Amino acid sequence: MTMNSIGRPTAPSATTGTDVETFTGNRGLDIEDGLIFEVGRNDVTGVDVPETPKVASRLGAHARKTPIDLPGLKEPETMRHYVRLSRQNYAIDLGVYPLGSCTMKHNPRLNEKMARLPGFADVHPLQPLATVPGAIELIADCGRWLLELTGMSSVAMSPKAGAHGEACGMMAIKAALTARGESRSIVLVPESAHGTNPATAALLGYKVVAIPAREDGTVDVEAVKAKLSSDVAALMLTNPNTCGLFERDIVAIAEAVHEAGAYFYADGANFNAIMGKVRPGDLGVDAMHINLHKTFSTPHGGGGPGAGPVVLSEKLAPFAPVPFVRFDADGKAEFIETRKQAGDTATPFGRIAAFHGQMGMFVRALAYMMSHGSDGLKQAAEDAVLNANYVKARLKDVMSLPFGDRHVMHEALFDDSFLEGTGVTTLDFAKAMIDEGFHPMTMYFPLVVHGAMLIEPTESESKAGLDQFVGALRSLVARAKAGDAESFKAAPIHAPRRRLDETRAARHPILKWTGERPEQQEAAE
Numbered sequence: 001m002t003m004n005s006i007g008r009p010t011a012p013s014a015t016t017g018t019d020v021e022t023f024t025g026n027r028g029l030d031i032e033d034g035l036i037f038e039v040g041r042n043d044v045t046g047v048d049v050p051e052t053p054k055v056a057s058r059l060g061a062h063a064r065k066t067p068i069d070l071p072g073l074k075e076p077e078t079m080r081h082y083v084r085l086s087r088q089n090y091a092i093d094l095g096v097y098p099l100g101s102c103t104m105k106h107n108p109r110l111n112e113k114m115a116r117l118p119g120f121a122d123v124h125p126l127q128p129l130a131t132v133p134g135a136i137e138l139i140a141d142c143g144r145w146l147l148e149l150t151g152m153s154s155v156a157m158s159p160k161a162g163a164h165g166e167a168c169g170m171m172a173i174k175a176a177l178t179a180r181g182e183s184r185s186i187v188l189v190p191e192s193a194h195g196t197n198p199a200t201a202a203l204l205g206y207k208v209v210a211i212p213a214r215e216d217g218t219v220d221v222e223a224v225k226a227k228l229s230s231d232v233a234a235l236m237l238t239n240p241n242t243c244g245l246f247e248r249d250i251v252a253i254a255e256a257v258h259e260a261g262a263y264f265y266a267d268g269a270n271f272n273a274i275m276g277k278v279r280p281g282d283l284g285v286d287a288m289h290i291n292l293h294k295t296f297s298t299p300h301g302g303g304g305p306g307a308g309p310v311v312l313s314e315k316l317a318p319f320a321p322v323p324f325v326r327f328d329a330d331g332k333a334e335f336i337e338t339r340k341q342a343g344d345t346a347t348p349f350g351r352i353a354a355f356h357g358q359m360g361m362f363v364r365a366l367a368y369m370m371s372h373g374s375d376g377l378k379q380a381a382e383d384a385v386l387n388a389n390y391v392k393a394r395l396k397d398v399m400s401l402p403f404g405d406r407h408v409m410h411e412a413l414f415d416d417s418f419l420e421g422t423g424v425t426t427l428d429f430a431k432a433m434i435d436e437g438f439h440p441m442t443m444y445f446p447l448v449v450h451g452a453m454l455i456e457p458t459e460s461e462s463k464a465g466l467d468q469f470v471g472a473l474r475s476l477v478a479r480a481k482a483g484d485a486e487s488f489k490a491a492p493i494h495a496p497r498r499r500l501d502e503t504r505a506a507r508h509p510i511l512k513w514t515g516e517r518p519e520q521q522e523a524a525e
Helices: 075-086 109-115 133-150 162-179 196-203 221-227 250-259 268-273 359-395 426-435 463-481 485-490 502-507 518-524
Strands: 154-156 186-190 207-211 232-238 263-267 287-289 310-312 324-327 333-336 412-414 453-455
Touching: 109 359, 133 154, 133 310, 133 324, 133 333, 133 359, 154 162, 154 324, 162 196, 162 232, 162 263, 162 268, 162 287, 162 310, 186 196, 196 207, 196 232, 207 221, 221 250, 232 250, 250 263, 263 268, 268 287, 268 359, 359 412, 359 463, 426 453, 426 463, 426 485, 463 485
Parallel strands: 186 207, 186 232, 232 263, 263 287
Antiparallel strands: 154 310, 287 310, 324 333, 412 453
């Protein structure tokens, strides 16, 4: 393998099989592009604007003392630059996105079309409520569907994301304990939990006590009972858990928690595996956030912003934050700013957000629910579980299962013991997946499994797509066991950029353009 002048591997010739360096550094439609500071010039702009009149600055000491030095590009140059960048990103619209625990499912274009309708796309948080009755009704209707699916009594639609929803639910629990005249200080969290669970508890001033996972990857009710006391405020449990397993003792766990006077918070990140099949409220859950991007197909990550509604049990409903939306006796949606306005004596903990929520996310989620219906949502959960078990069944003879060959829910968890003696690490294996055209699965999580490889295919994927994905993984396993460790260490070879030193990039990020590329700076040093 040879490298060209810009550090990219050269392409092999179709006729001779030898490496050929192109003048541009491009490889067909894989266009090489410099940084925007290298493409543009900071002394010109792509638009002619008149000279601005001189005015007295009101910024005082905050006024900029040096030129802003932003590069100027023409409109075609700007478009080409960002389109070329976008072609270097993997996306759910390109192929299977097997991130475990993150649920990277297809976002139906119908949902996107609905979110762009006038009255939804252009609604403003400061406009009078009288001008947005349809939007208010949609939020209330979305909340009604969530209550029906979860079997809970109240819903807070205002949290902006899953972790924000966790904070909301735990703040409701804290308010309920305060109303009882109690100030409990401990929250129990299983070792396999999402990292936001202990972080949320600590943020609210609680001491976090870990519950170990038993050998089969689930939580033992006796281990929970051993940690319960009059000082425990809540248990935060994910079900199905982050090992992709259903907590079979969840009802007994909930009963033990309630008997101790504590509350049961369920992390609803994996609700997509049980929607239409099981109602968390029937299992004894008191509070649960719902990631709309995971369960109801709203955009994930850069496609956001997010939304993390929280459903609450009858015991916690009086402490839900304001404002909230509900249907009155006549079936009309109303926006409630205070509990007194609602005609009850509840004591909410306050507000979790300045405004109500993310309108576009509610539109997309409700469009997903209504287009599927109750039977379709149930089938989506069943298909997600079917796909995960199919992946597990196709790979179990070549990759290792940390908890044995048992039925999984929405995701299949493997460990790295199948790579022992090959010289290939979990990271090497994941980087080689990039050359096969796939985004790597989630690595090293959950922490209870060494070298974890967590795969969640979601219900979006076809059997043909999963067969190609499985075939690629089986091929990589065969290469690793055949002693081809050197190519794994070099991977990815075919990506626009080679393997990065991720630790160094995280610890020593270069956040400012200095006129030199990092490799030039290193050479100068």
